[in-house]
Amino acid sequence: MTANNSDHWWGQFQLSEHSVLEWQLGPLTLRCRYLNGEWQIGYQRAREDNDDQDSDWQRGPSDAPPDALEHCARYVFNHTNGQLHVMPQLPDRALVSRPRQPFNLIAGEEVLVYVSAPLWLTLDVGEKHQRLDDLAIQRPSDTWFGPSTLEGELCYATRSHCRRSLDELPRRPHRAIIPVLIRNHSDSLLPLERVAIPARSLPLYVAEDQRLWTPSVILERERDGDMAALRIDDKPPTEAGRCHPLASPRDTSSSKLFRAFNTLFKASTS
Amino acid sequence: MSDLWTDITVYLSSDKLWDTSRALVLVVVGFVLAKAVSSLLVRVSKRRLDAHGQQLLQRGSYYLILVVFLISALHELGFNLSVLLGAAGILTVALGFASQTSASNLISGLFLVAERSFGVGDVIRVGTTTGEVLSIDLLSVKLRTFDNLFVRIPNESLIKSEVTTVTRFPIRRLDIMIGVAYNEDLKKVQAVLDDVADKNPLCLEEPKPLYIFMSFGESSMDLQYSVWAKRENFLDLKNSIHREIKEAFDANGIEIPFPQRTVHHITHGGPIPHSEQHAPD
Numbered sequence: 279m280t281a282n283n284s285d286h287w288w289g290q291f292q293l294s295e296h297s298v299l300e301w302q303l304g305p306l307t308l309r310c311r312y313l314n315g316e317w318q319i320g321y322q323r324a325r326e327d328n329d330d331q332d333s334d335w336q337r338g339p340s341d342a343p344p345d346a347l348e349h350c351a352r353y354v355f356n357h358t359n360g361q362l363h364v365m366p367q368l369p370d371r372a373l374v375s376r377p378r379q380p381f382n383l384i385a386g387e388e389v390l391v392y393v394s395a396p397l398w399l400t401l402d403v404g405e406k407h408q409r410l411d412d413l414a415i416q417r418p419s420d421t422w423f424g425p426s427t428l429e430g431e432l433c434y435a436t437r438s439h440c441r442r443s444l445d446e447l448p449r450r451p452h453r454a455i456i457p458v459l460i461r462n463h464s465d466s467l468l469p470l471e472r473v474a475i476p477a478r479s480l481p482l483y484v485a486e487d488q489r490l491w492t493p494s495v496i497l498e499r500e501r502d503g504d505m506a507a508l509r510i511d512d513k514p515p516t517e518a519g520r521c522h523p524l525a526s527p528r529d530t531s532s533s534k535l536f537r538a539f540n541t542l543f544k545a546s547t548s
Numbered sequence: 549m550s551d552l553w554t555d556i557t558v559y560l561s562s563d564k565l566w567d568t569s570r571a572l573v574l575v576v577v578g579f580v581l582a583k584a585v586s587s588l589l590v591r592v593s594k595r596r597l598d599a600h601g602q603q604l605l606q607r608g609s610y611y612l613i614l615v616v617f618l619i620s621a622l623h624e625l626g627f628n629l630s631v632l633l634g635a636a637g638i639l640t641v642a643l644g645f646a647s648q649t650s651a652s653n654l655i656s657g658l659f660l661v662a663e664r665s666f667g668v669g670d671v672i673r674v675g676t677t678t679g680e681v682l683s684i685d686l687l688s689v690k691l692r693t694f695d696n697l698f699v700r701i702p703n704e705s706l707i708k709s710e711v712t713t714v715t716r717f718p719i720r721r722l723d724i725m726i727g728v729a730y731n732e733d734l735k736k737v738q739a740v741l742d743d744v745a746d747k748n749p750l751c752l753e754e755p756k757p758l759y760i761f762m763s764f765g766e767s768s769m770d771l772q773y774s775v776w777a778k779r780e781n782f783l784d785l786k787n788s789i790h791r792e793i794k795e796a797f798d799a800n801g802i803e804i805p806f807p808q809r810t811v812h813h814i815t816h817g818g819p820i821p822h823s824e825q826h827a828p829d
Contacts, residue, residue: 325747374754419746420778421753422719432718432778435753472754 286488287335287451288399288524293360300340301364303399304333304452306415309344310401312360317353317403319411320344335451353403353410363402366490367412367525368395368454368477372433374421375440376472383468388461391440394447395454395477397490415452423474433474440473444517454482454490457515461498468499476508478529483514483521491518571621578617586610599668600684604661649704650687656703657686666713673712674701719752720782722775724789727768729803734761734769740800741773744792750785752776767807 287303293312301308305324310317320343344350375393383389396418401410418437424430440458441447447455456475462468480492493511500507514521586609590602597605623629644651661684666672670681672691677699679691689706691699714720728737738759745757758774773793777785797804 417749419749419751419753420781422755422776427719427755427776428717 286484287337288364288366291362291364293362295360297360298340298343299362300338300342302336304335304416304450306452307347308399309340309342309347310362311344312362315355315358317355317358317362317410318344318350319353319401320347320350321413322348323417333448333450333452351411355404355408358404358408361404363400363407365400365402365525366452366454366482367398367400368480368482368492368528369398369414369418369434370412370478370528372423372431372474373418373436373456373477374423374433374472374474375436375438377470378439378441380469380471383460383462383470385462385465385467388459389442389470390457390459391442391473392444392447393440393456393458393473393475394436394438394450395456395475395492396434396436397452397454423472431474434477449489451488451490454492455518456480456492457494457517459494459496461496464499473497476510476529479510479527481523481527482525483518484524485514485518485521487519489518490524491515491521567624567626571624574617574621574624578614578621581617582610582613585613600661601667603668603683649702653687653703656707657684657688659707660684660689660703665711666716670716671714673714674706674709677701678714715779718779719755719776720779721755721758722777722782722786722789724773724775724793725762726771726773726793727765727804728771728797729805730769732769732802734771736800737771737802740796740802741793744789744796745773745775748775748785748789748792750777750781751789752778768805 287301291299293299293310295312295314298309298311300310306321307323308319308321310319373393373395377391396414396416398412398414400412402408403410416437418434421433421435422430423433438448438453444455456477458473458475460468460470460473475495477492480495483491483493485491491514493513494515496509496511498507498509586606589609590606593602593605619629622632666681666684668681668683671678672681674691677691677693679693679697679699682690682692682698686703688700688702691701693699726741728734741759742757745751746753751757752775755776757776758772760772760774762770762772764770775785775789794804796802
């Protein structure tokens with residue numbers, strides 16, 4: 279059993295027959311077994327996981343079978359080799375984060391906050407990268423983002439708060455950092471209660487310190503009302519240092535320019 | 549025998565055979581063309597129309613083409629169409645009187661289609677029946693219930709009665725009725741419930757769970773705790789959150805009481821002593 283890199287939890291791995299490779303990644307335990315013409319993928323998540331603490335990861339061979347875990351699935355192939363590709367990916371819905379305490383953004387000012395995004399991992403096998411699974415490392419809560427229960431969008435709620443300082447963010451290998459720059463071009467205060475980020479449209483980068491980053495998301499409140507133009511930077515943030523691209527966005531079709539204050543960016547206007 | 553043979557030869561030598569053949573060809577062509585055109589229209593409109601719209605387009609185009617070809621076939625057979633249409637008018641009036649219920653269903657069906665309260669594939673509840681809509685026809689709506697029964701509901705009943713479309717909106721609220729013992733701290737109960745909702749990933753963070761004190765019941769303080777879920781996760785949430793609430797209550801020593809009666813057992817016979825009777829007003 280070989281792994282091409284031990285600095286990070288993702289990558290390409292070659293499993294010999296009947297061997298099991300196990301990951302301990304945040305709350306997730308993942309086991310992959312390769313048999314002749316078959317893959318067995320088992321996983322379970324710990325119920326308790328403190329998002330405000332640093333965490334580490336482990337990977338190694340295991341004697342325990344995947345079906346000893348809570349969820350297990352078998353994938354049968356006519357021809358396959360023991361090649362396994364494990365890659366991080368951003369969530370498949372928009373993410374909603376809130377500051378620890380709601381704050382007001384003064385007219386004409388801007389603020390930079392960092393959002394810690396939960397990651398998914400994709401499991402592909404073989405030379406053709408055939409997809410076996412796309413699972414959340416830590417299953418975030420569902421949430422609704424919109425002015426009413428009739429109008430809005432189903433999103434994921436990040437359990438951690440967005441922070442104004444990068445140092446306040448815990449180092450967790452199964453989460454990515456999304457810098458969000460909010461500019462208030464209007465003449466009134468912008469009460470900031472929750473921020474929604476279109477995670478589906480964001481690519482993923484890895485920095486030299488193995489932290490995962492996305493490009494900056496810029497939300498600009500227009501002068502003429504409660505609309506926000508949303509722009510996604512086309513390069514990784516400067517504070518991340520040197521970065522390499524790791525995963526492309528899930529949704530490449532959407533434009534980088536939105537006007538979506540009510541659905542993507544909610545302020546408590548009452 | 550010779551008369552019959554003479555009749556057959558006369559018929560075969562007349563124009564009637566040719567007219568009948570043409571009428572038959574028209575009917576066959578009509579069937580084939582109606583089938584082909586209606587299928588083609590559905591294929592073309594697949595992206596623009598929902599399942600119900602496609603069904604309507606398919607049936608509408610099929611019957612329209614078929615009727616045109618049938619009328620042409622009748623014309624070929626020598627029927628006078630104006631007389632036929634006049635007779636059809638009289639027949640319609642007669643039928644209208646005779647089949648008021650069907651006519652009412654028909655009109656109700658048109659209203660249902662125009663109103664678009666639900667479509668094919670939606671789950672609706674009518675009275676005590678809940679099921680997936682299989683088709684919305686001119687006379688009735690067909691449902692498949694979750695225990696796999698086929699239910700036909702006349703359109704007239706649907707127009708008159710309350711219909712709930714379960715799958716209309718993407719999120720749903722689950723109301724959980726809970727009774728806790730009178731000696732429990734309600735603040736603690738609410739905190740435990742909030743914690744359960746917070747830890748269940750299927751429970752929506754926003755809209756926030758709703759906590760309502762309902763009443764001082766006979767045996768318990770009755771509460772309503774309402775949580776929201778994605779429509780598809782509704783049943784999963786219903787199953788998981790009830791279990792989690794029970795586990796959390798057990799872990800925190802919160803009692804869910806059952807109905808209680810206080811019974812006084814009188815050991816000695818004879819009438820109930822005056823001290824154990826209620827004092828008169």
